[in-house]
Amino acid sequence: MKVQYQILAQLKRIDEKVARLRADADRIPEEIGKLEKALSTRKAEFLGAKDSFDTQEKSLRKSELDLKEKEDGLRKAEGKMMEVKTNQEYQAALKENQAQKGEKGKLEERVLGDMSQMDEHKKRFKDAEKILKEYETAFNQDKKQLDEDRKKVLQQLEEQLQLRNESAKRLDKHVGSIYERVITRVKGVSIVLAENEMCLGCNRTVQPQMFNEILGQKAVHKCQNCGKILLVGTQDLPENEA
DSSP: OHHHHHHHHHHHHHHHHHHHHHHHHHHHHHHHHHHHHHHHHHHHHHHHHHHHHHHHHHHHHHHHHHHHHHHHHHHHHHHHHTTOOSHHHHHHHHHHHHHHHHHHHHHHHHHHHHHHHHHHHHHHHHHHHHHHHHHHHHHHHHHHHHHHHHHHHHHHHHHHHHHHHHHHTTSOHHHHHHHHHHHHHSSSOSEEEEETTEETTTTEEOOHHHHHHHHTTSOOOBOTTTOOEEEOGGGOOOGGGO
16 A cells, blocks of 8 residues: 555646646636737727828818818909909909908818827827837737747646556556546645645545544545545655656
8 A cells, every 4th residue: 555655646746747737728828818908909009099090181181172172262252353343343252252261261270280180190100000010029929939838838738647647557446446536526636635634635624543544554535525635745755756
């Protein structure tokens, strides 16, 4: 039974490595997801800035077109003043001309205002575009590194699972059956330490007789609460023997 406990101690260390590697393998996609979310935010900011810039550009083009039409109308009104024959017609043409000039002045102010806003929107758009490109570059680099890290982790996980299977084959039939049932039922590490008649996996009391049998390596027991196999620290092997 002493040999069985030594093998279980080895399996405990392997299970701990498997748990860590699985946690790392699960964590990496989460980190990639966070990077993707940050990138999506930058894309949304860029698209928002682009939409504002496009809208302002359309507004400027319309203001310029309205101004051109008003200038054309003003030239026609000035031409009419040269064709009038009576003072009454002249006064009417003059009034129309002055009105046209007033509207032209307002349109010129609108064009200047649109041009000023256009510059502001263009700057925000270019800044957002620059930030997005920087994020895309950083994202591609970080994602590539994380993908490579996950590939390595999965490879190490496969190696540990293979090592665990090989070690588990060294258990006798009864102990091996217990171990197989535990690893298929519990999450995380399937073998935990017991100390001072206490399971360190769930911090629940272990029956004295059971604890003494574990301590004396007389029988393999599971915690009655968490269902994990119990060992005591003195049964562990040096790391280089695992």
